[in-house]
Amino acid sequence: MADAAELKTAAARAAADEIRDGMRVGIGTGSTAEAFVRVLAERVSGGLSIVGVATSERTEALCRACSVPTVPLDECPELDVTVDGADEIGPGLALIKGGGGALLREKIVASASKRMIVIADGTKVVEMLGAFPLPIEVNGFGVFATYLQIRKVAASLGLSGDITVRKAGEGPFITDGGHLILDASFRRIPDPEALSRALLDVPGVVQHGLFIGLASEAIVAGSGGLSRIKP
Structure with a gap:
């Protein structure tokens, strides 16, 4: 059985396969989003041309270290897709996010995107939100x-x-x-x-970690392989 890091990387690779030349890409925060940054960096080094928008200073720093190009959201206010993790994935792709502390910027970036792809391991899928604070x-x-x-x-x-x-x-x-x-x-x-x-x-209250009606798809990695969940 694959460990959590391998599962996160598998989901990240599947999401990275959705990225095409010229895309404007929101990049989430947290350990699963960091796996996506590293996979995206491999594709950028291989010639993929994209513009990224980071959802946190932490993600911005990792993008710089991995040579993934980013700009502030105000320079690229309309995005093609955002790829981000989740702390819980509930029915209808309602999410709890914010374990990494970037929920406000994550929600702003997701809302500015045509699509939001959630990447996660299978432990994040729940029948009802709320076990995660x-x-x-x-x-x-x-x-x-x-x-x-x-x-x-x-x-x-x-x-x-x-x-x-x-x-x-x-x-x-x-x-x-x-x-x-x-x-x-x-x-x-x-x-x-x-x-x-x-x-x-x-x-x-400035914002909260309930993401409702924002996710277009979840790519979930489990011991049996990848599954895709849609609303």
Whole structure:
């Protein structure tokens, strides 16, 4: 049985096969997206001509190290495809993302793309979202007030569980946009659409890790090979 790194690379190779000369490509963040960058770099070194847009400073640095050309999104605001990983893949290709802390930029880039291809190993496919803690990016100002409002929103939808400030060493994790992340361990999210709308109504919430209606396809690598999931 292949290990997780091999499965991620297999999915990344399948996604890289979808990239053609001249494409404008959004490039995600996280270990699976990093596998895609390395595979894409092989194709670029072999003559593939693309323009990439990175979803985080971490991905940008890896692209530079691997000689994958990138530009800021504002220089290339309409993309052909984004390739990114996911923390959970639920029914209808609803996703939880943001384990790597780049959910805001990932969602902006995915929304600017004609297609979003999700790459993952089989452990990420679930019958219901929620076992992976939902990242919620929030403004640092009034964070406790925002936390209390999120608690009320969760309770109104029958959700409960710990909501904690993500840490980086001794201090809080700070996103590339200068925000904090609250990780909400709801365990089960029966109605992702309702939760998405309710969270975005909280003034201190910048964005959340529920990606609904954005993914066009998921390429999932398992011990039995590759499978493709569509909405």
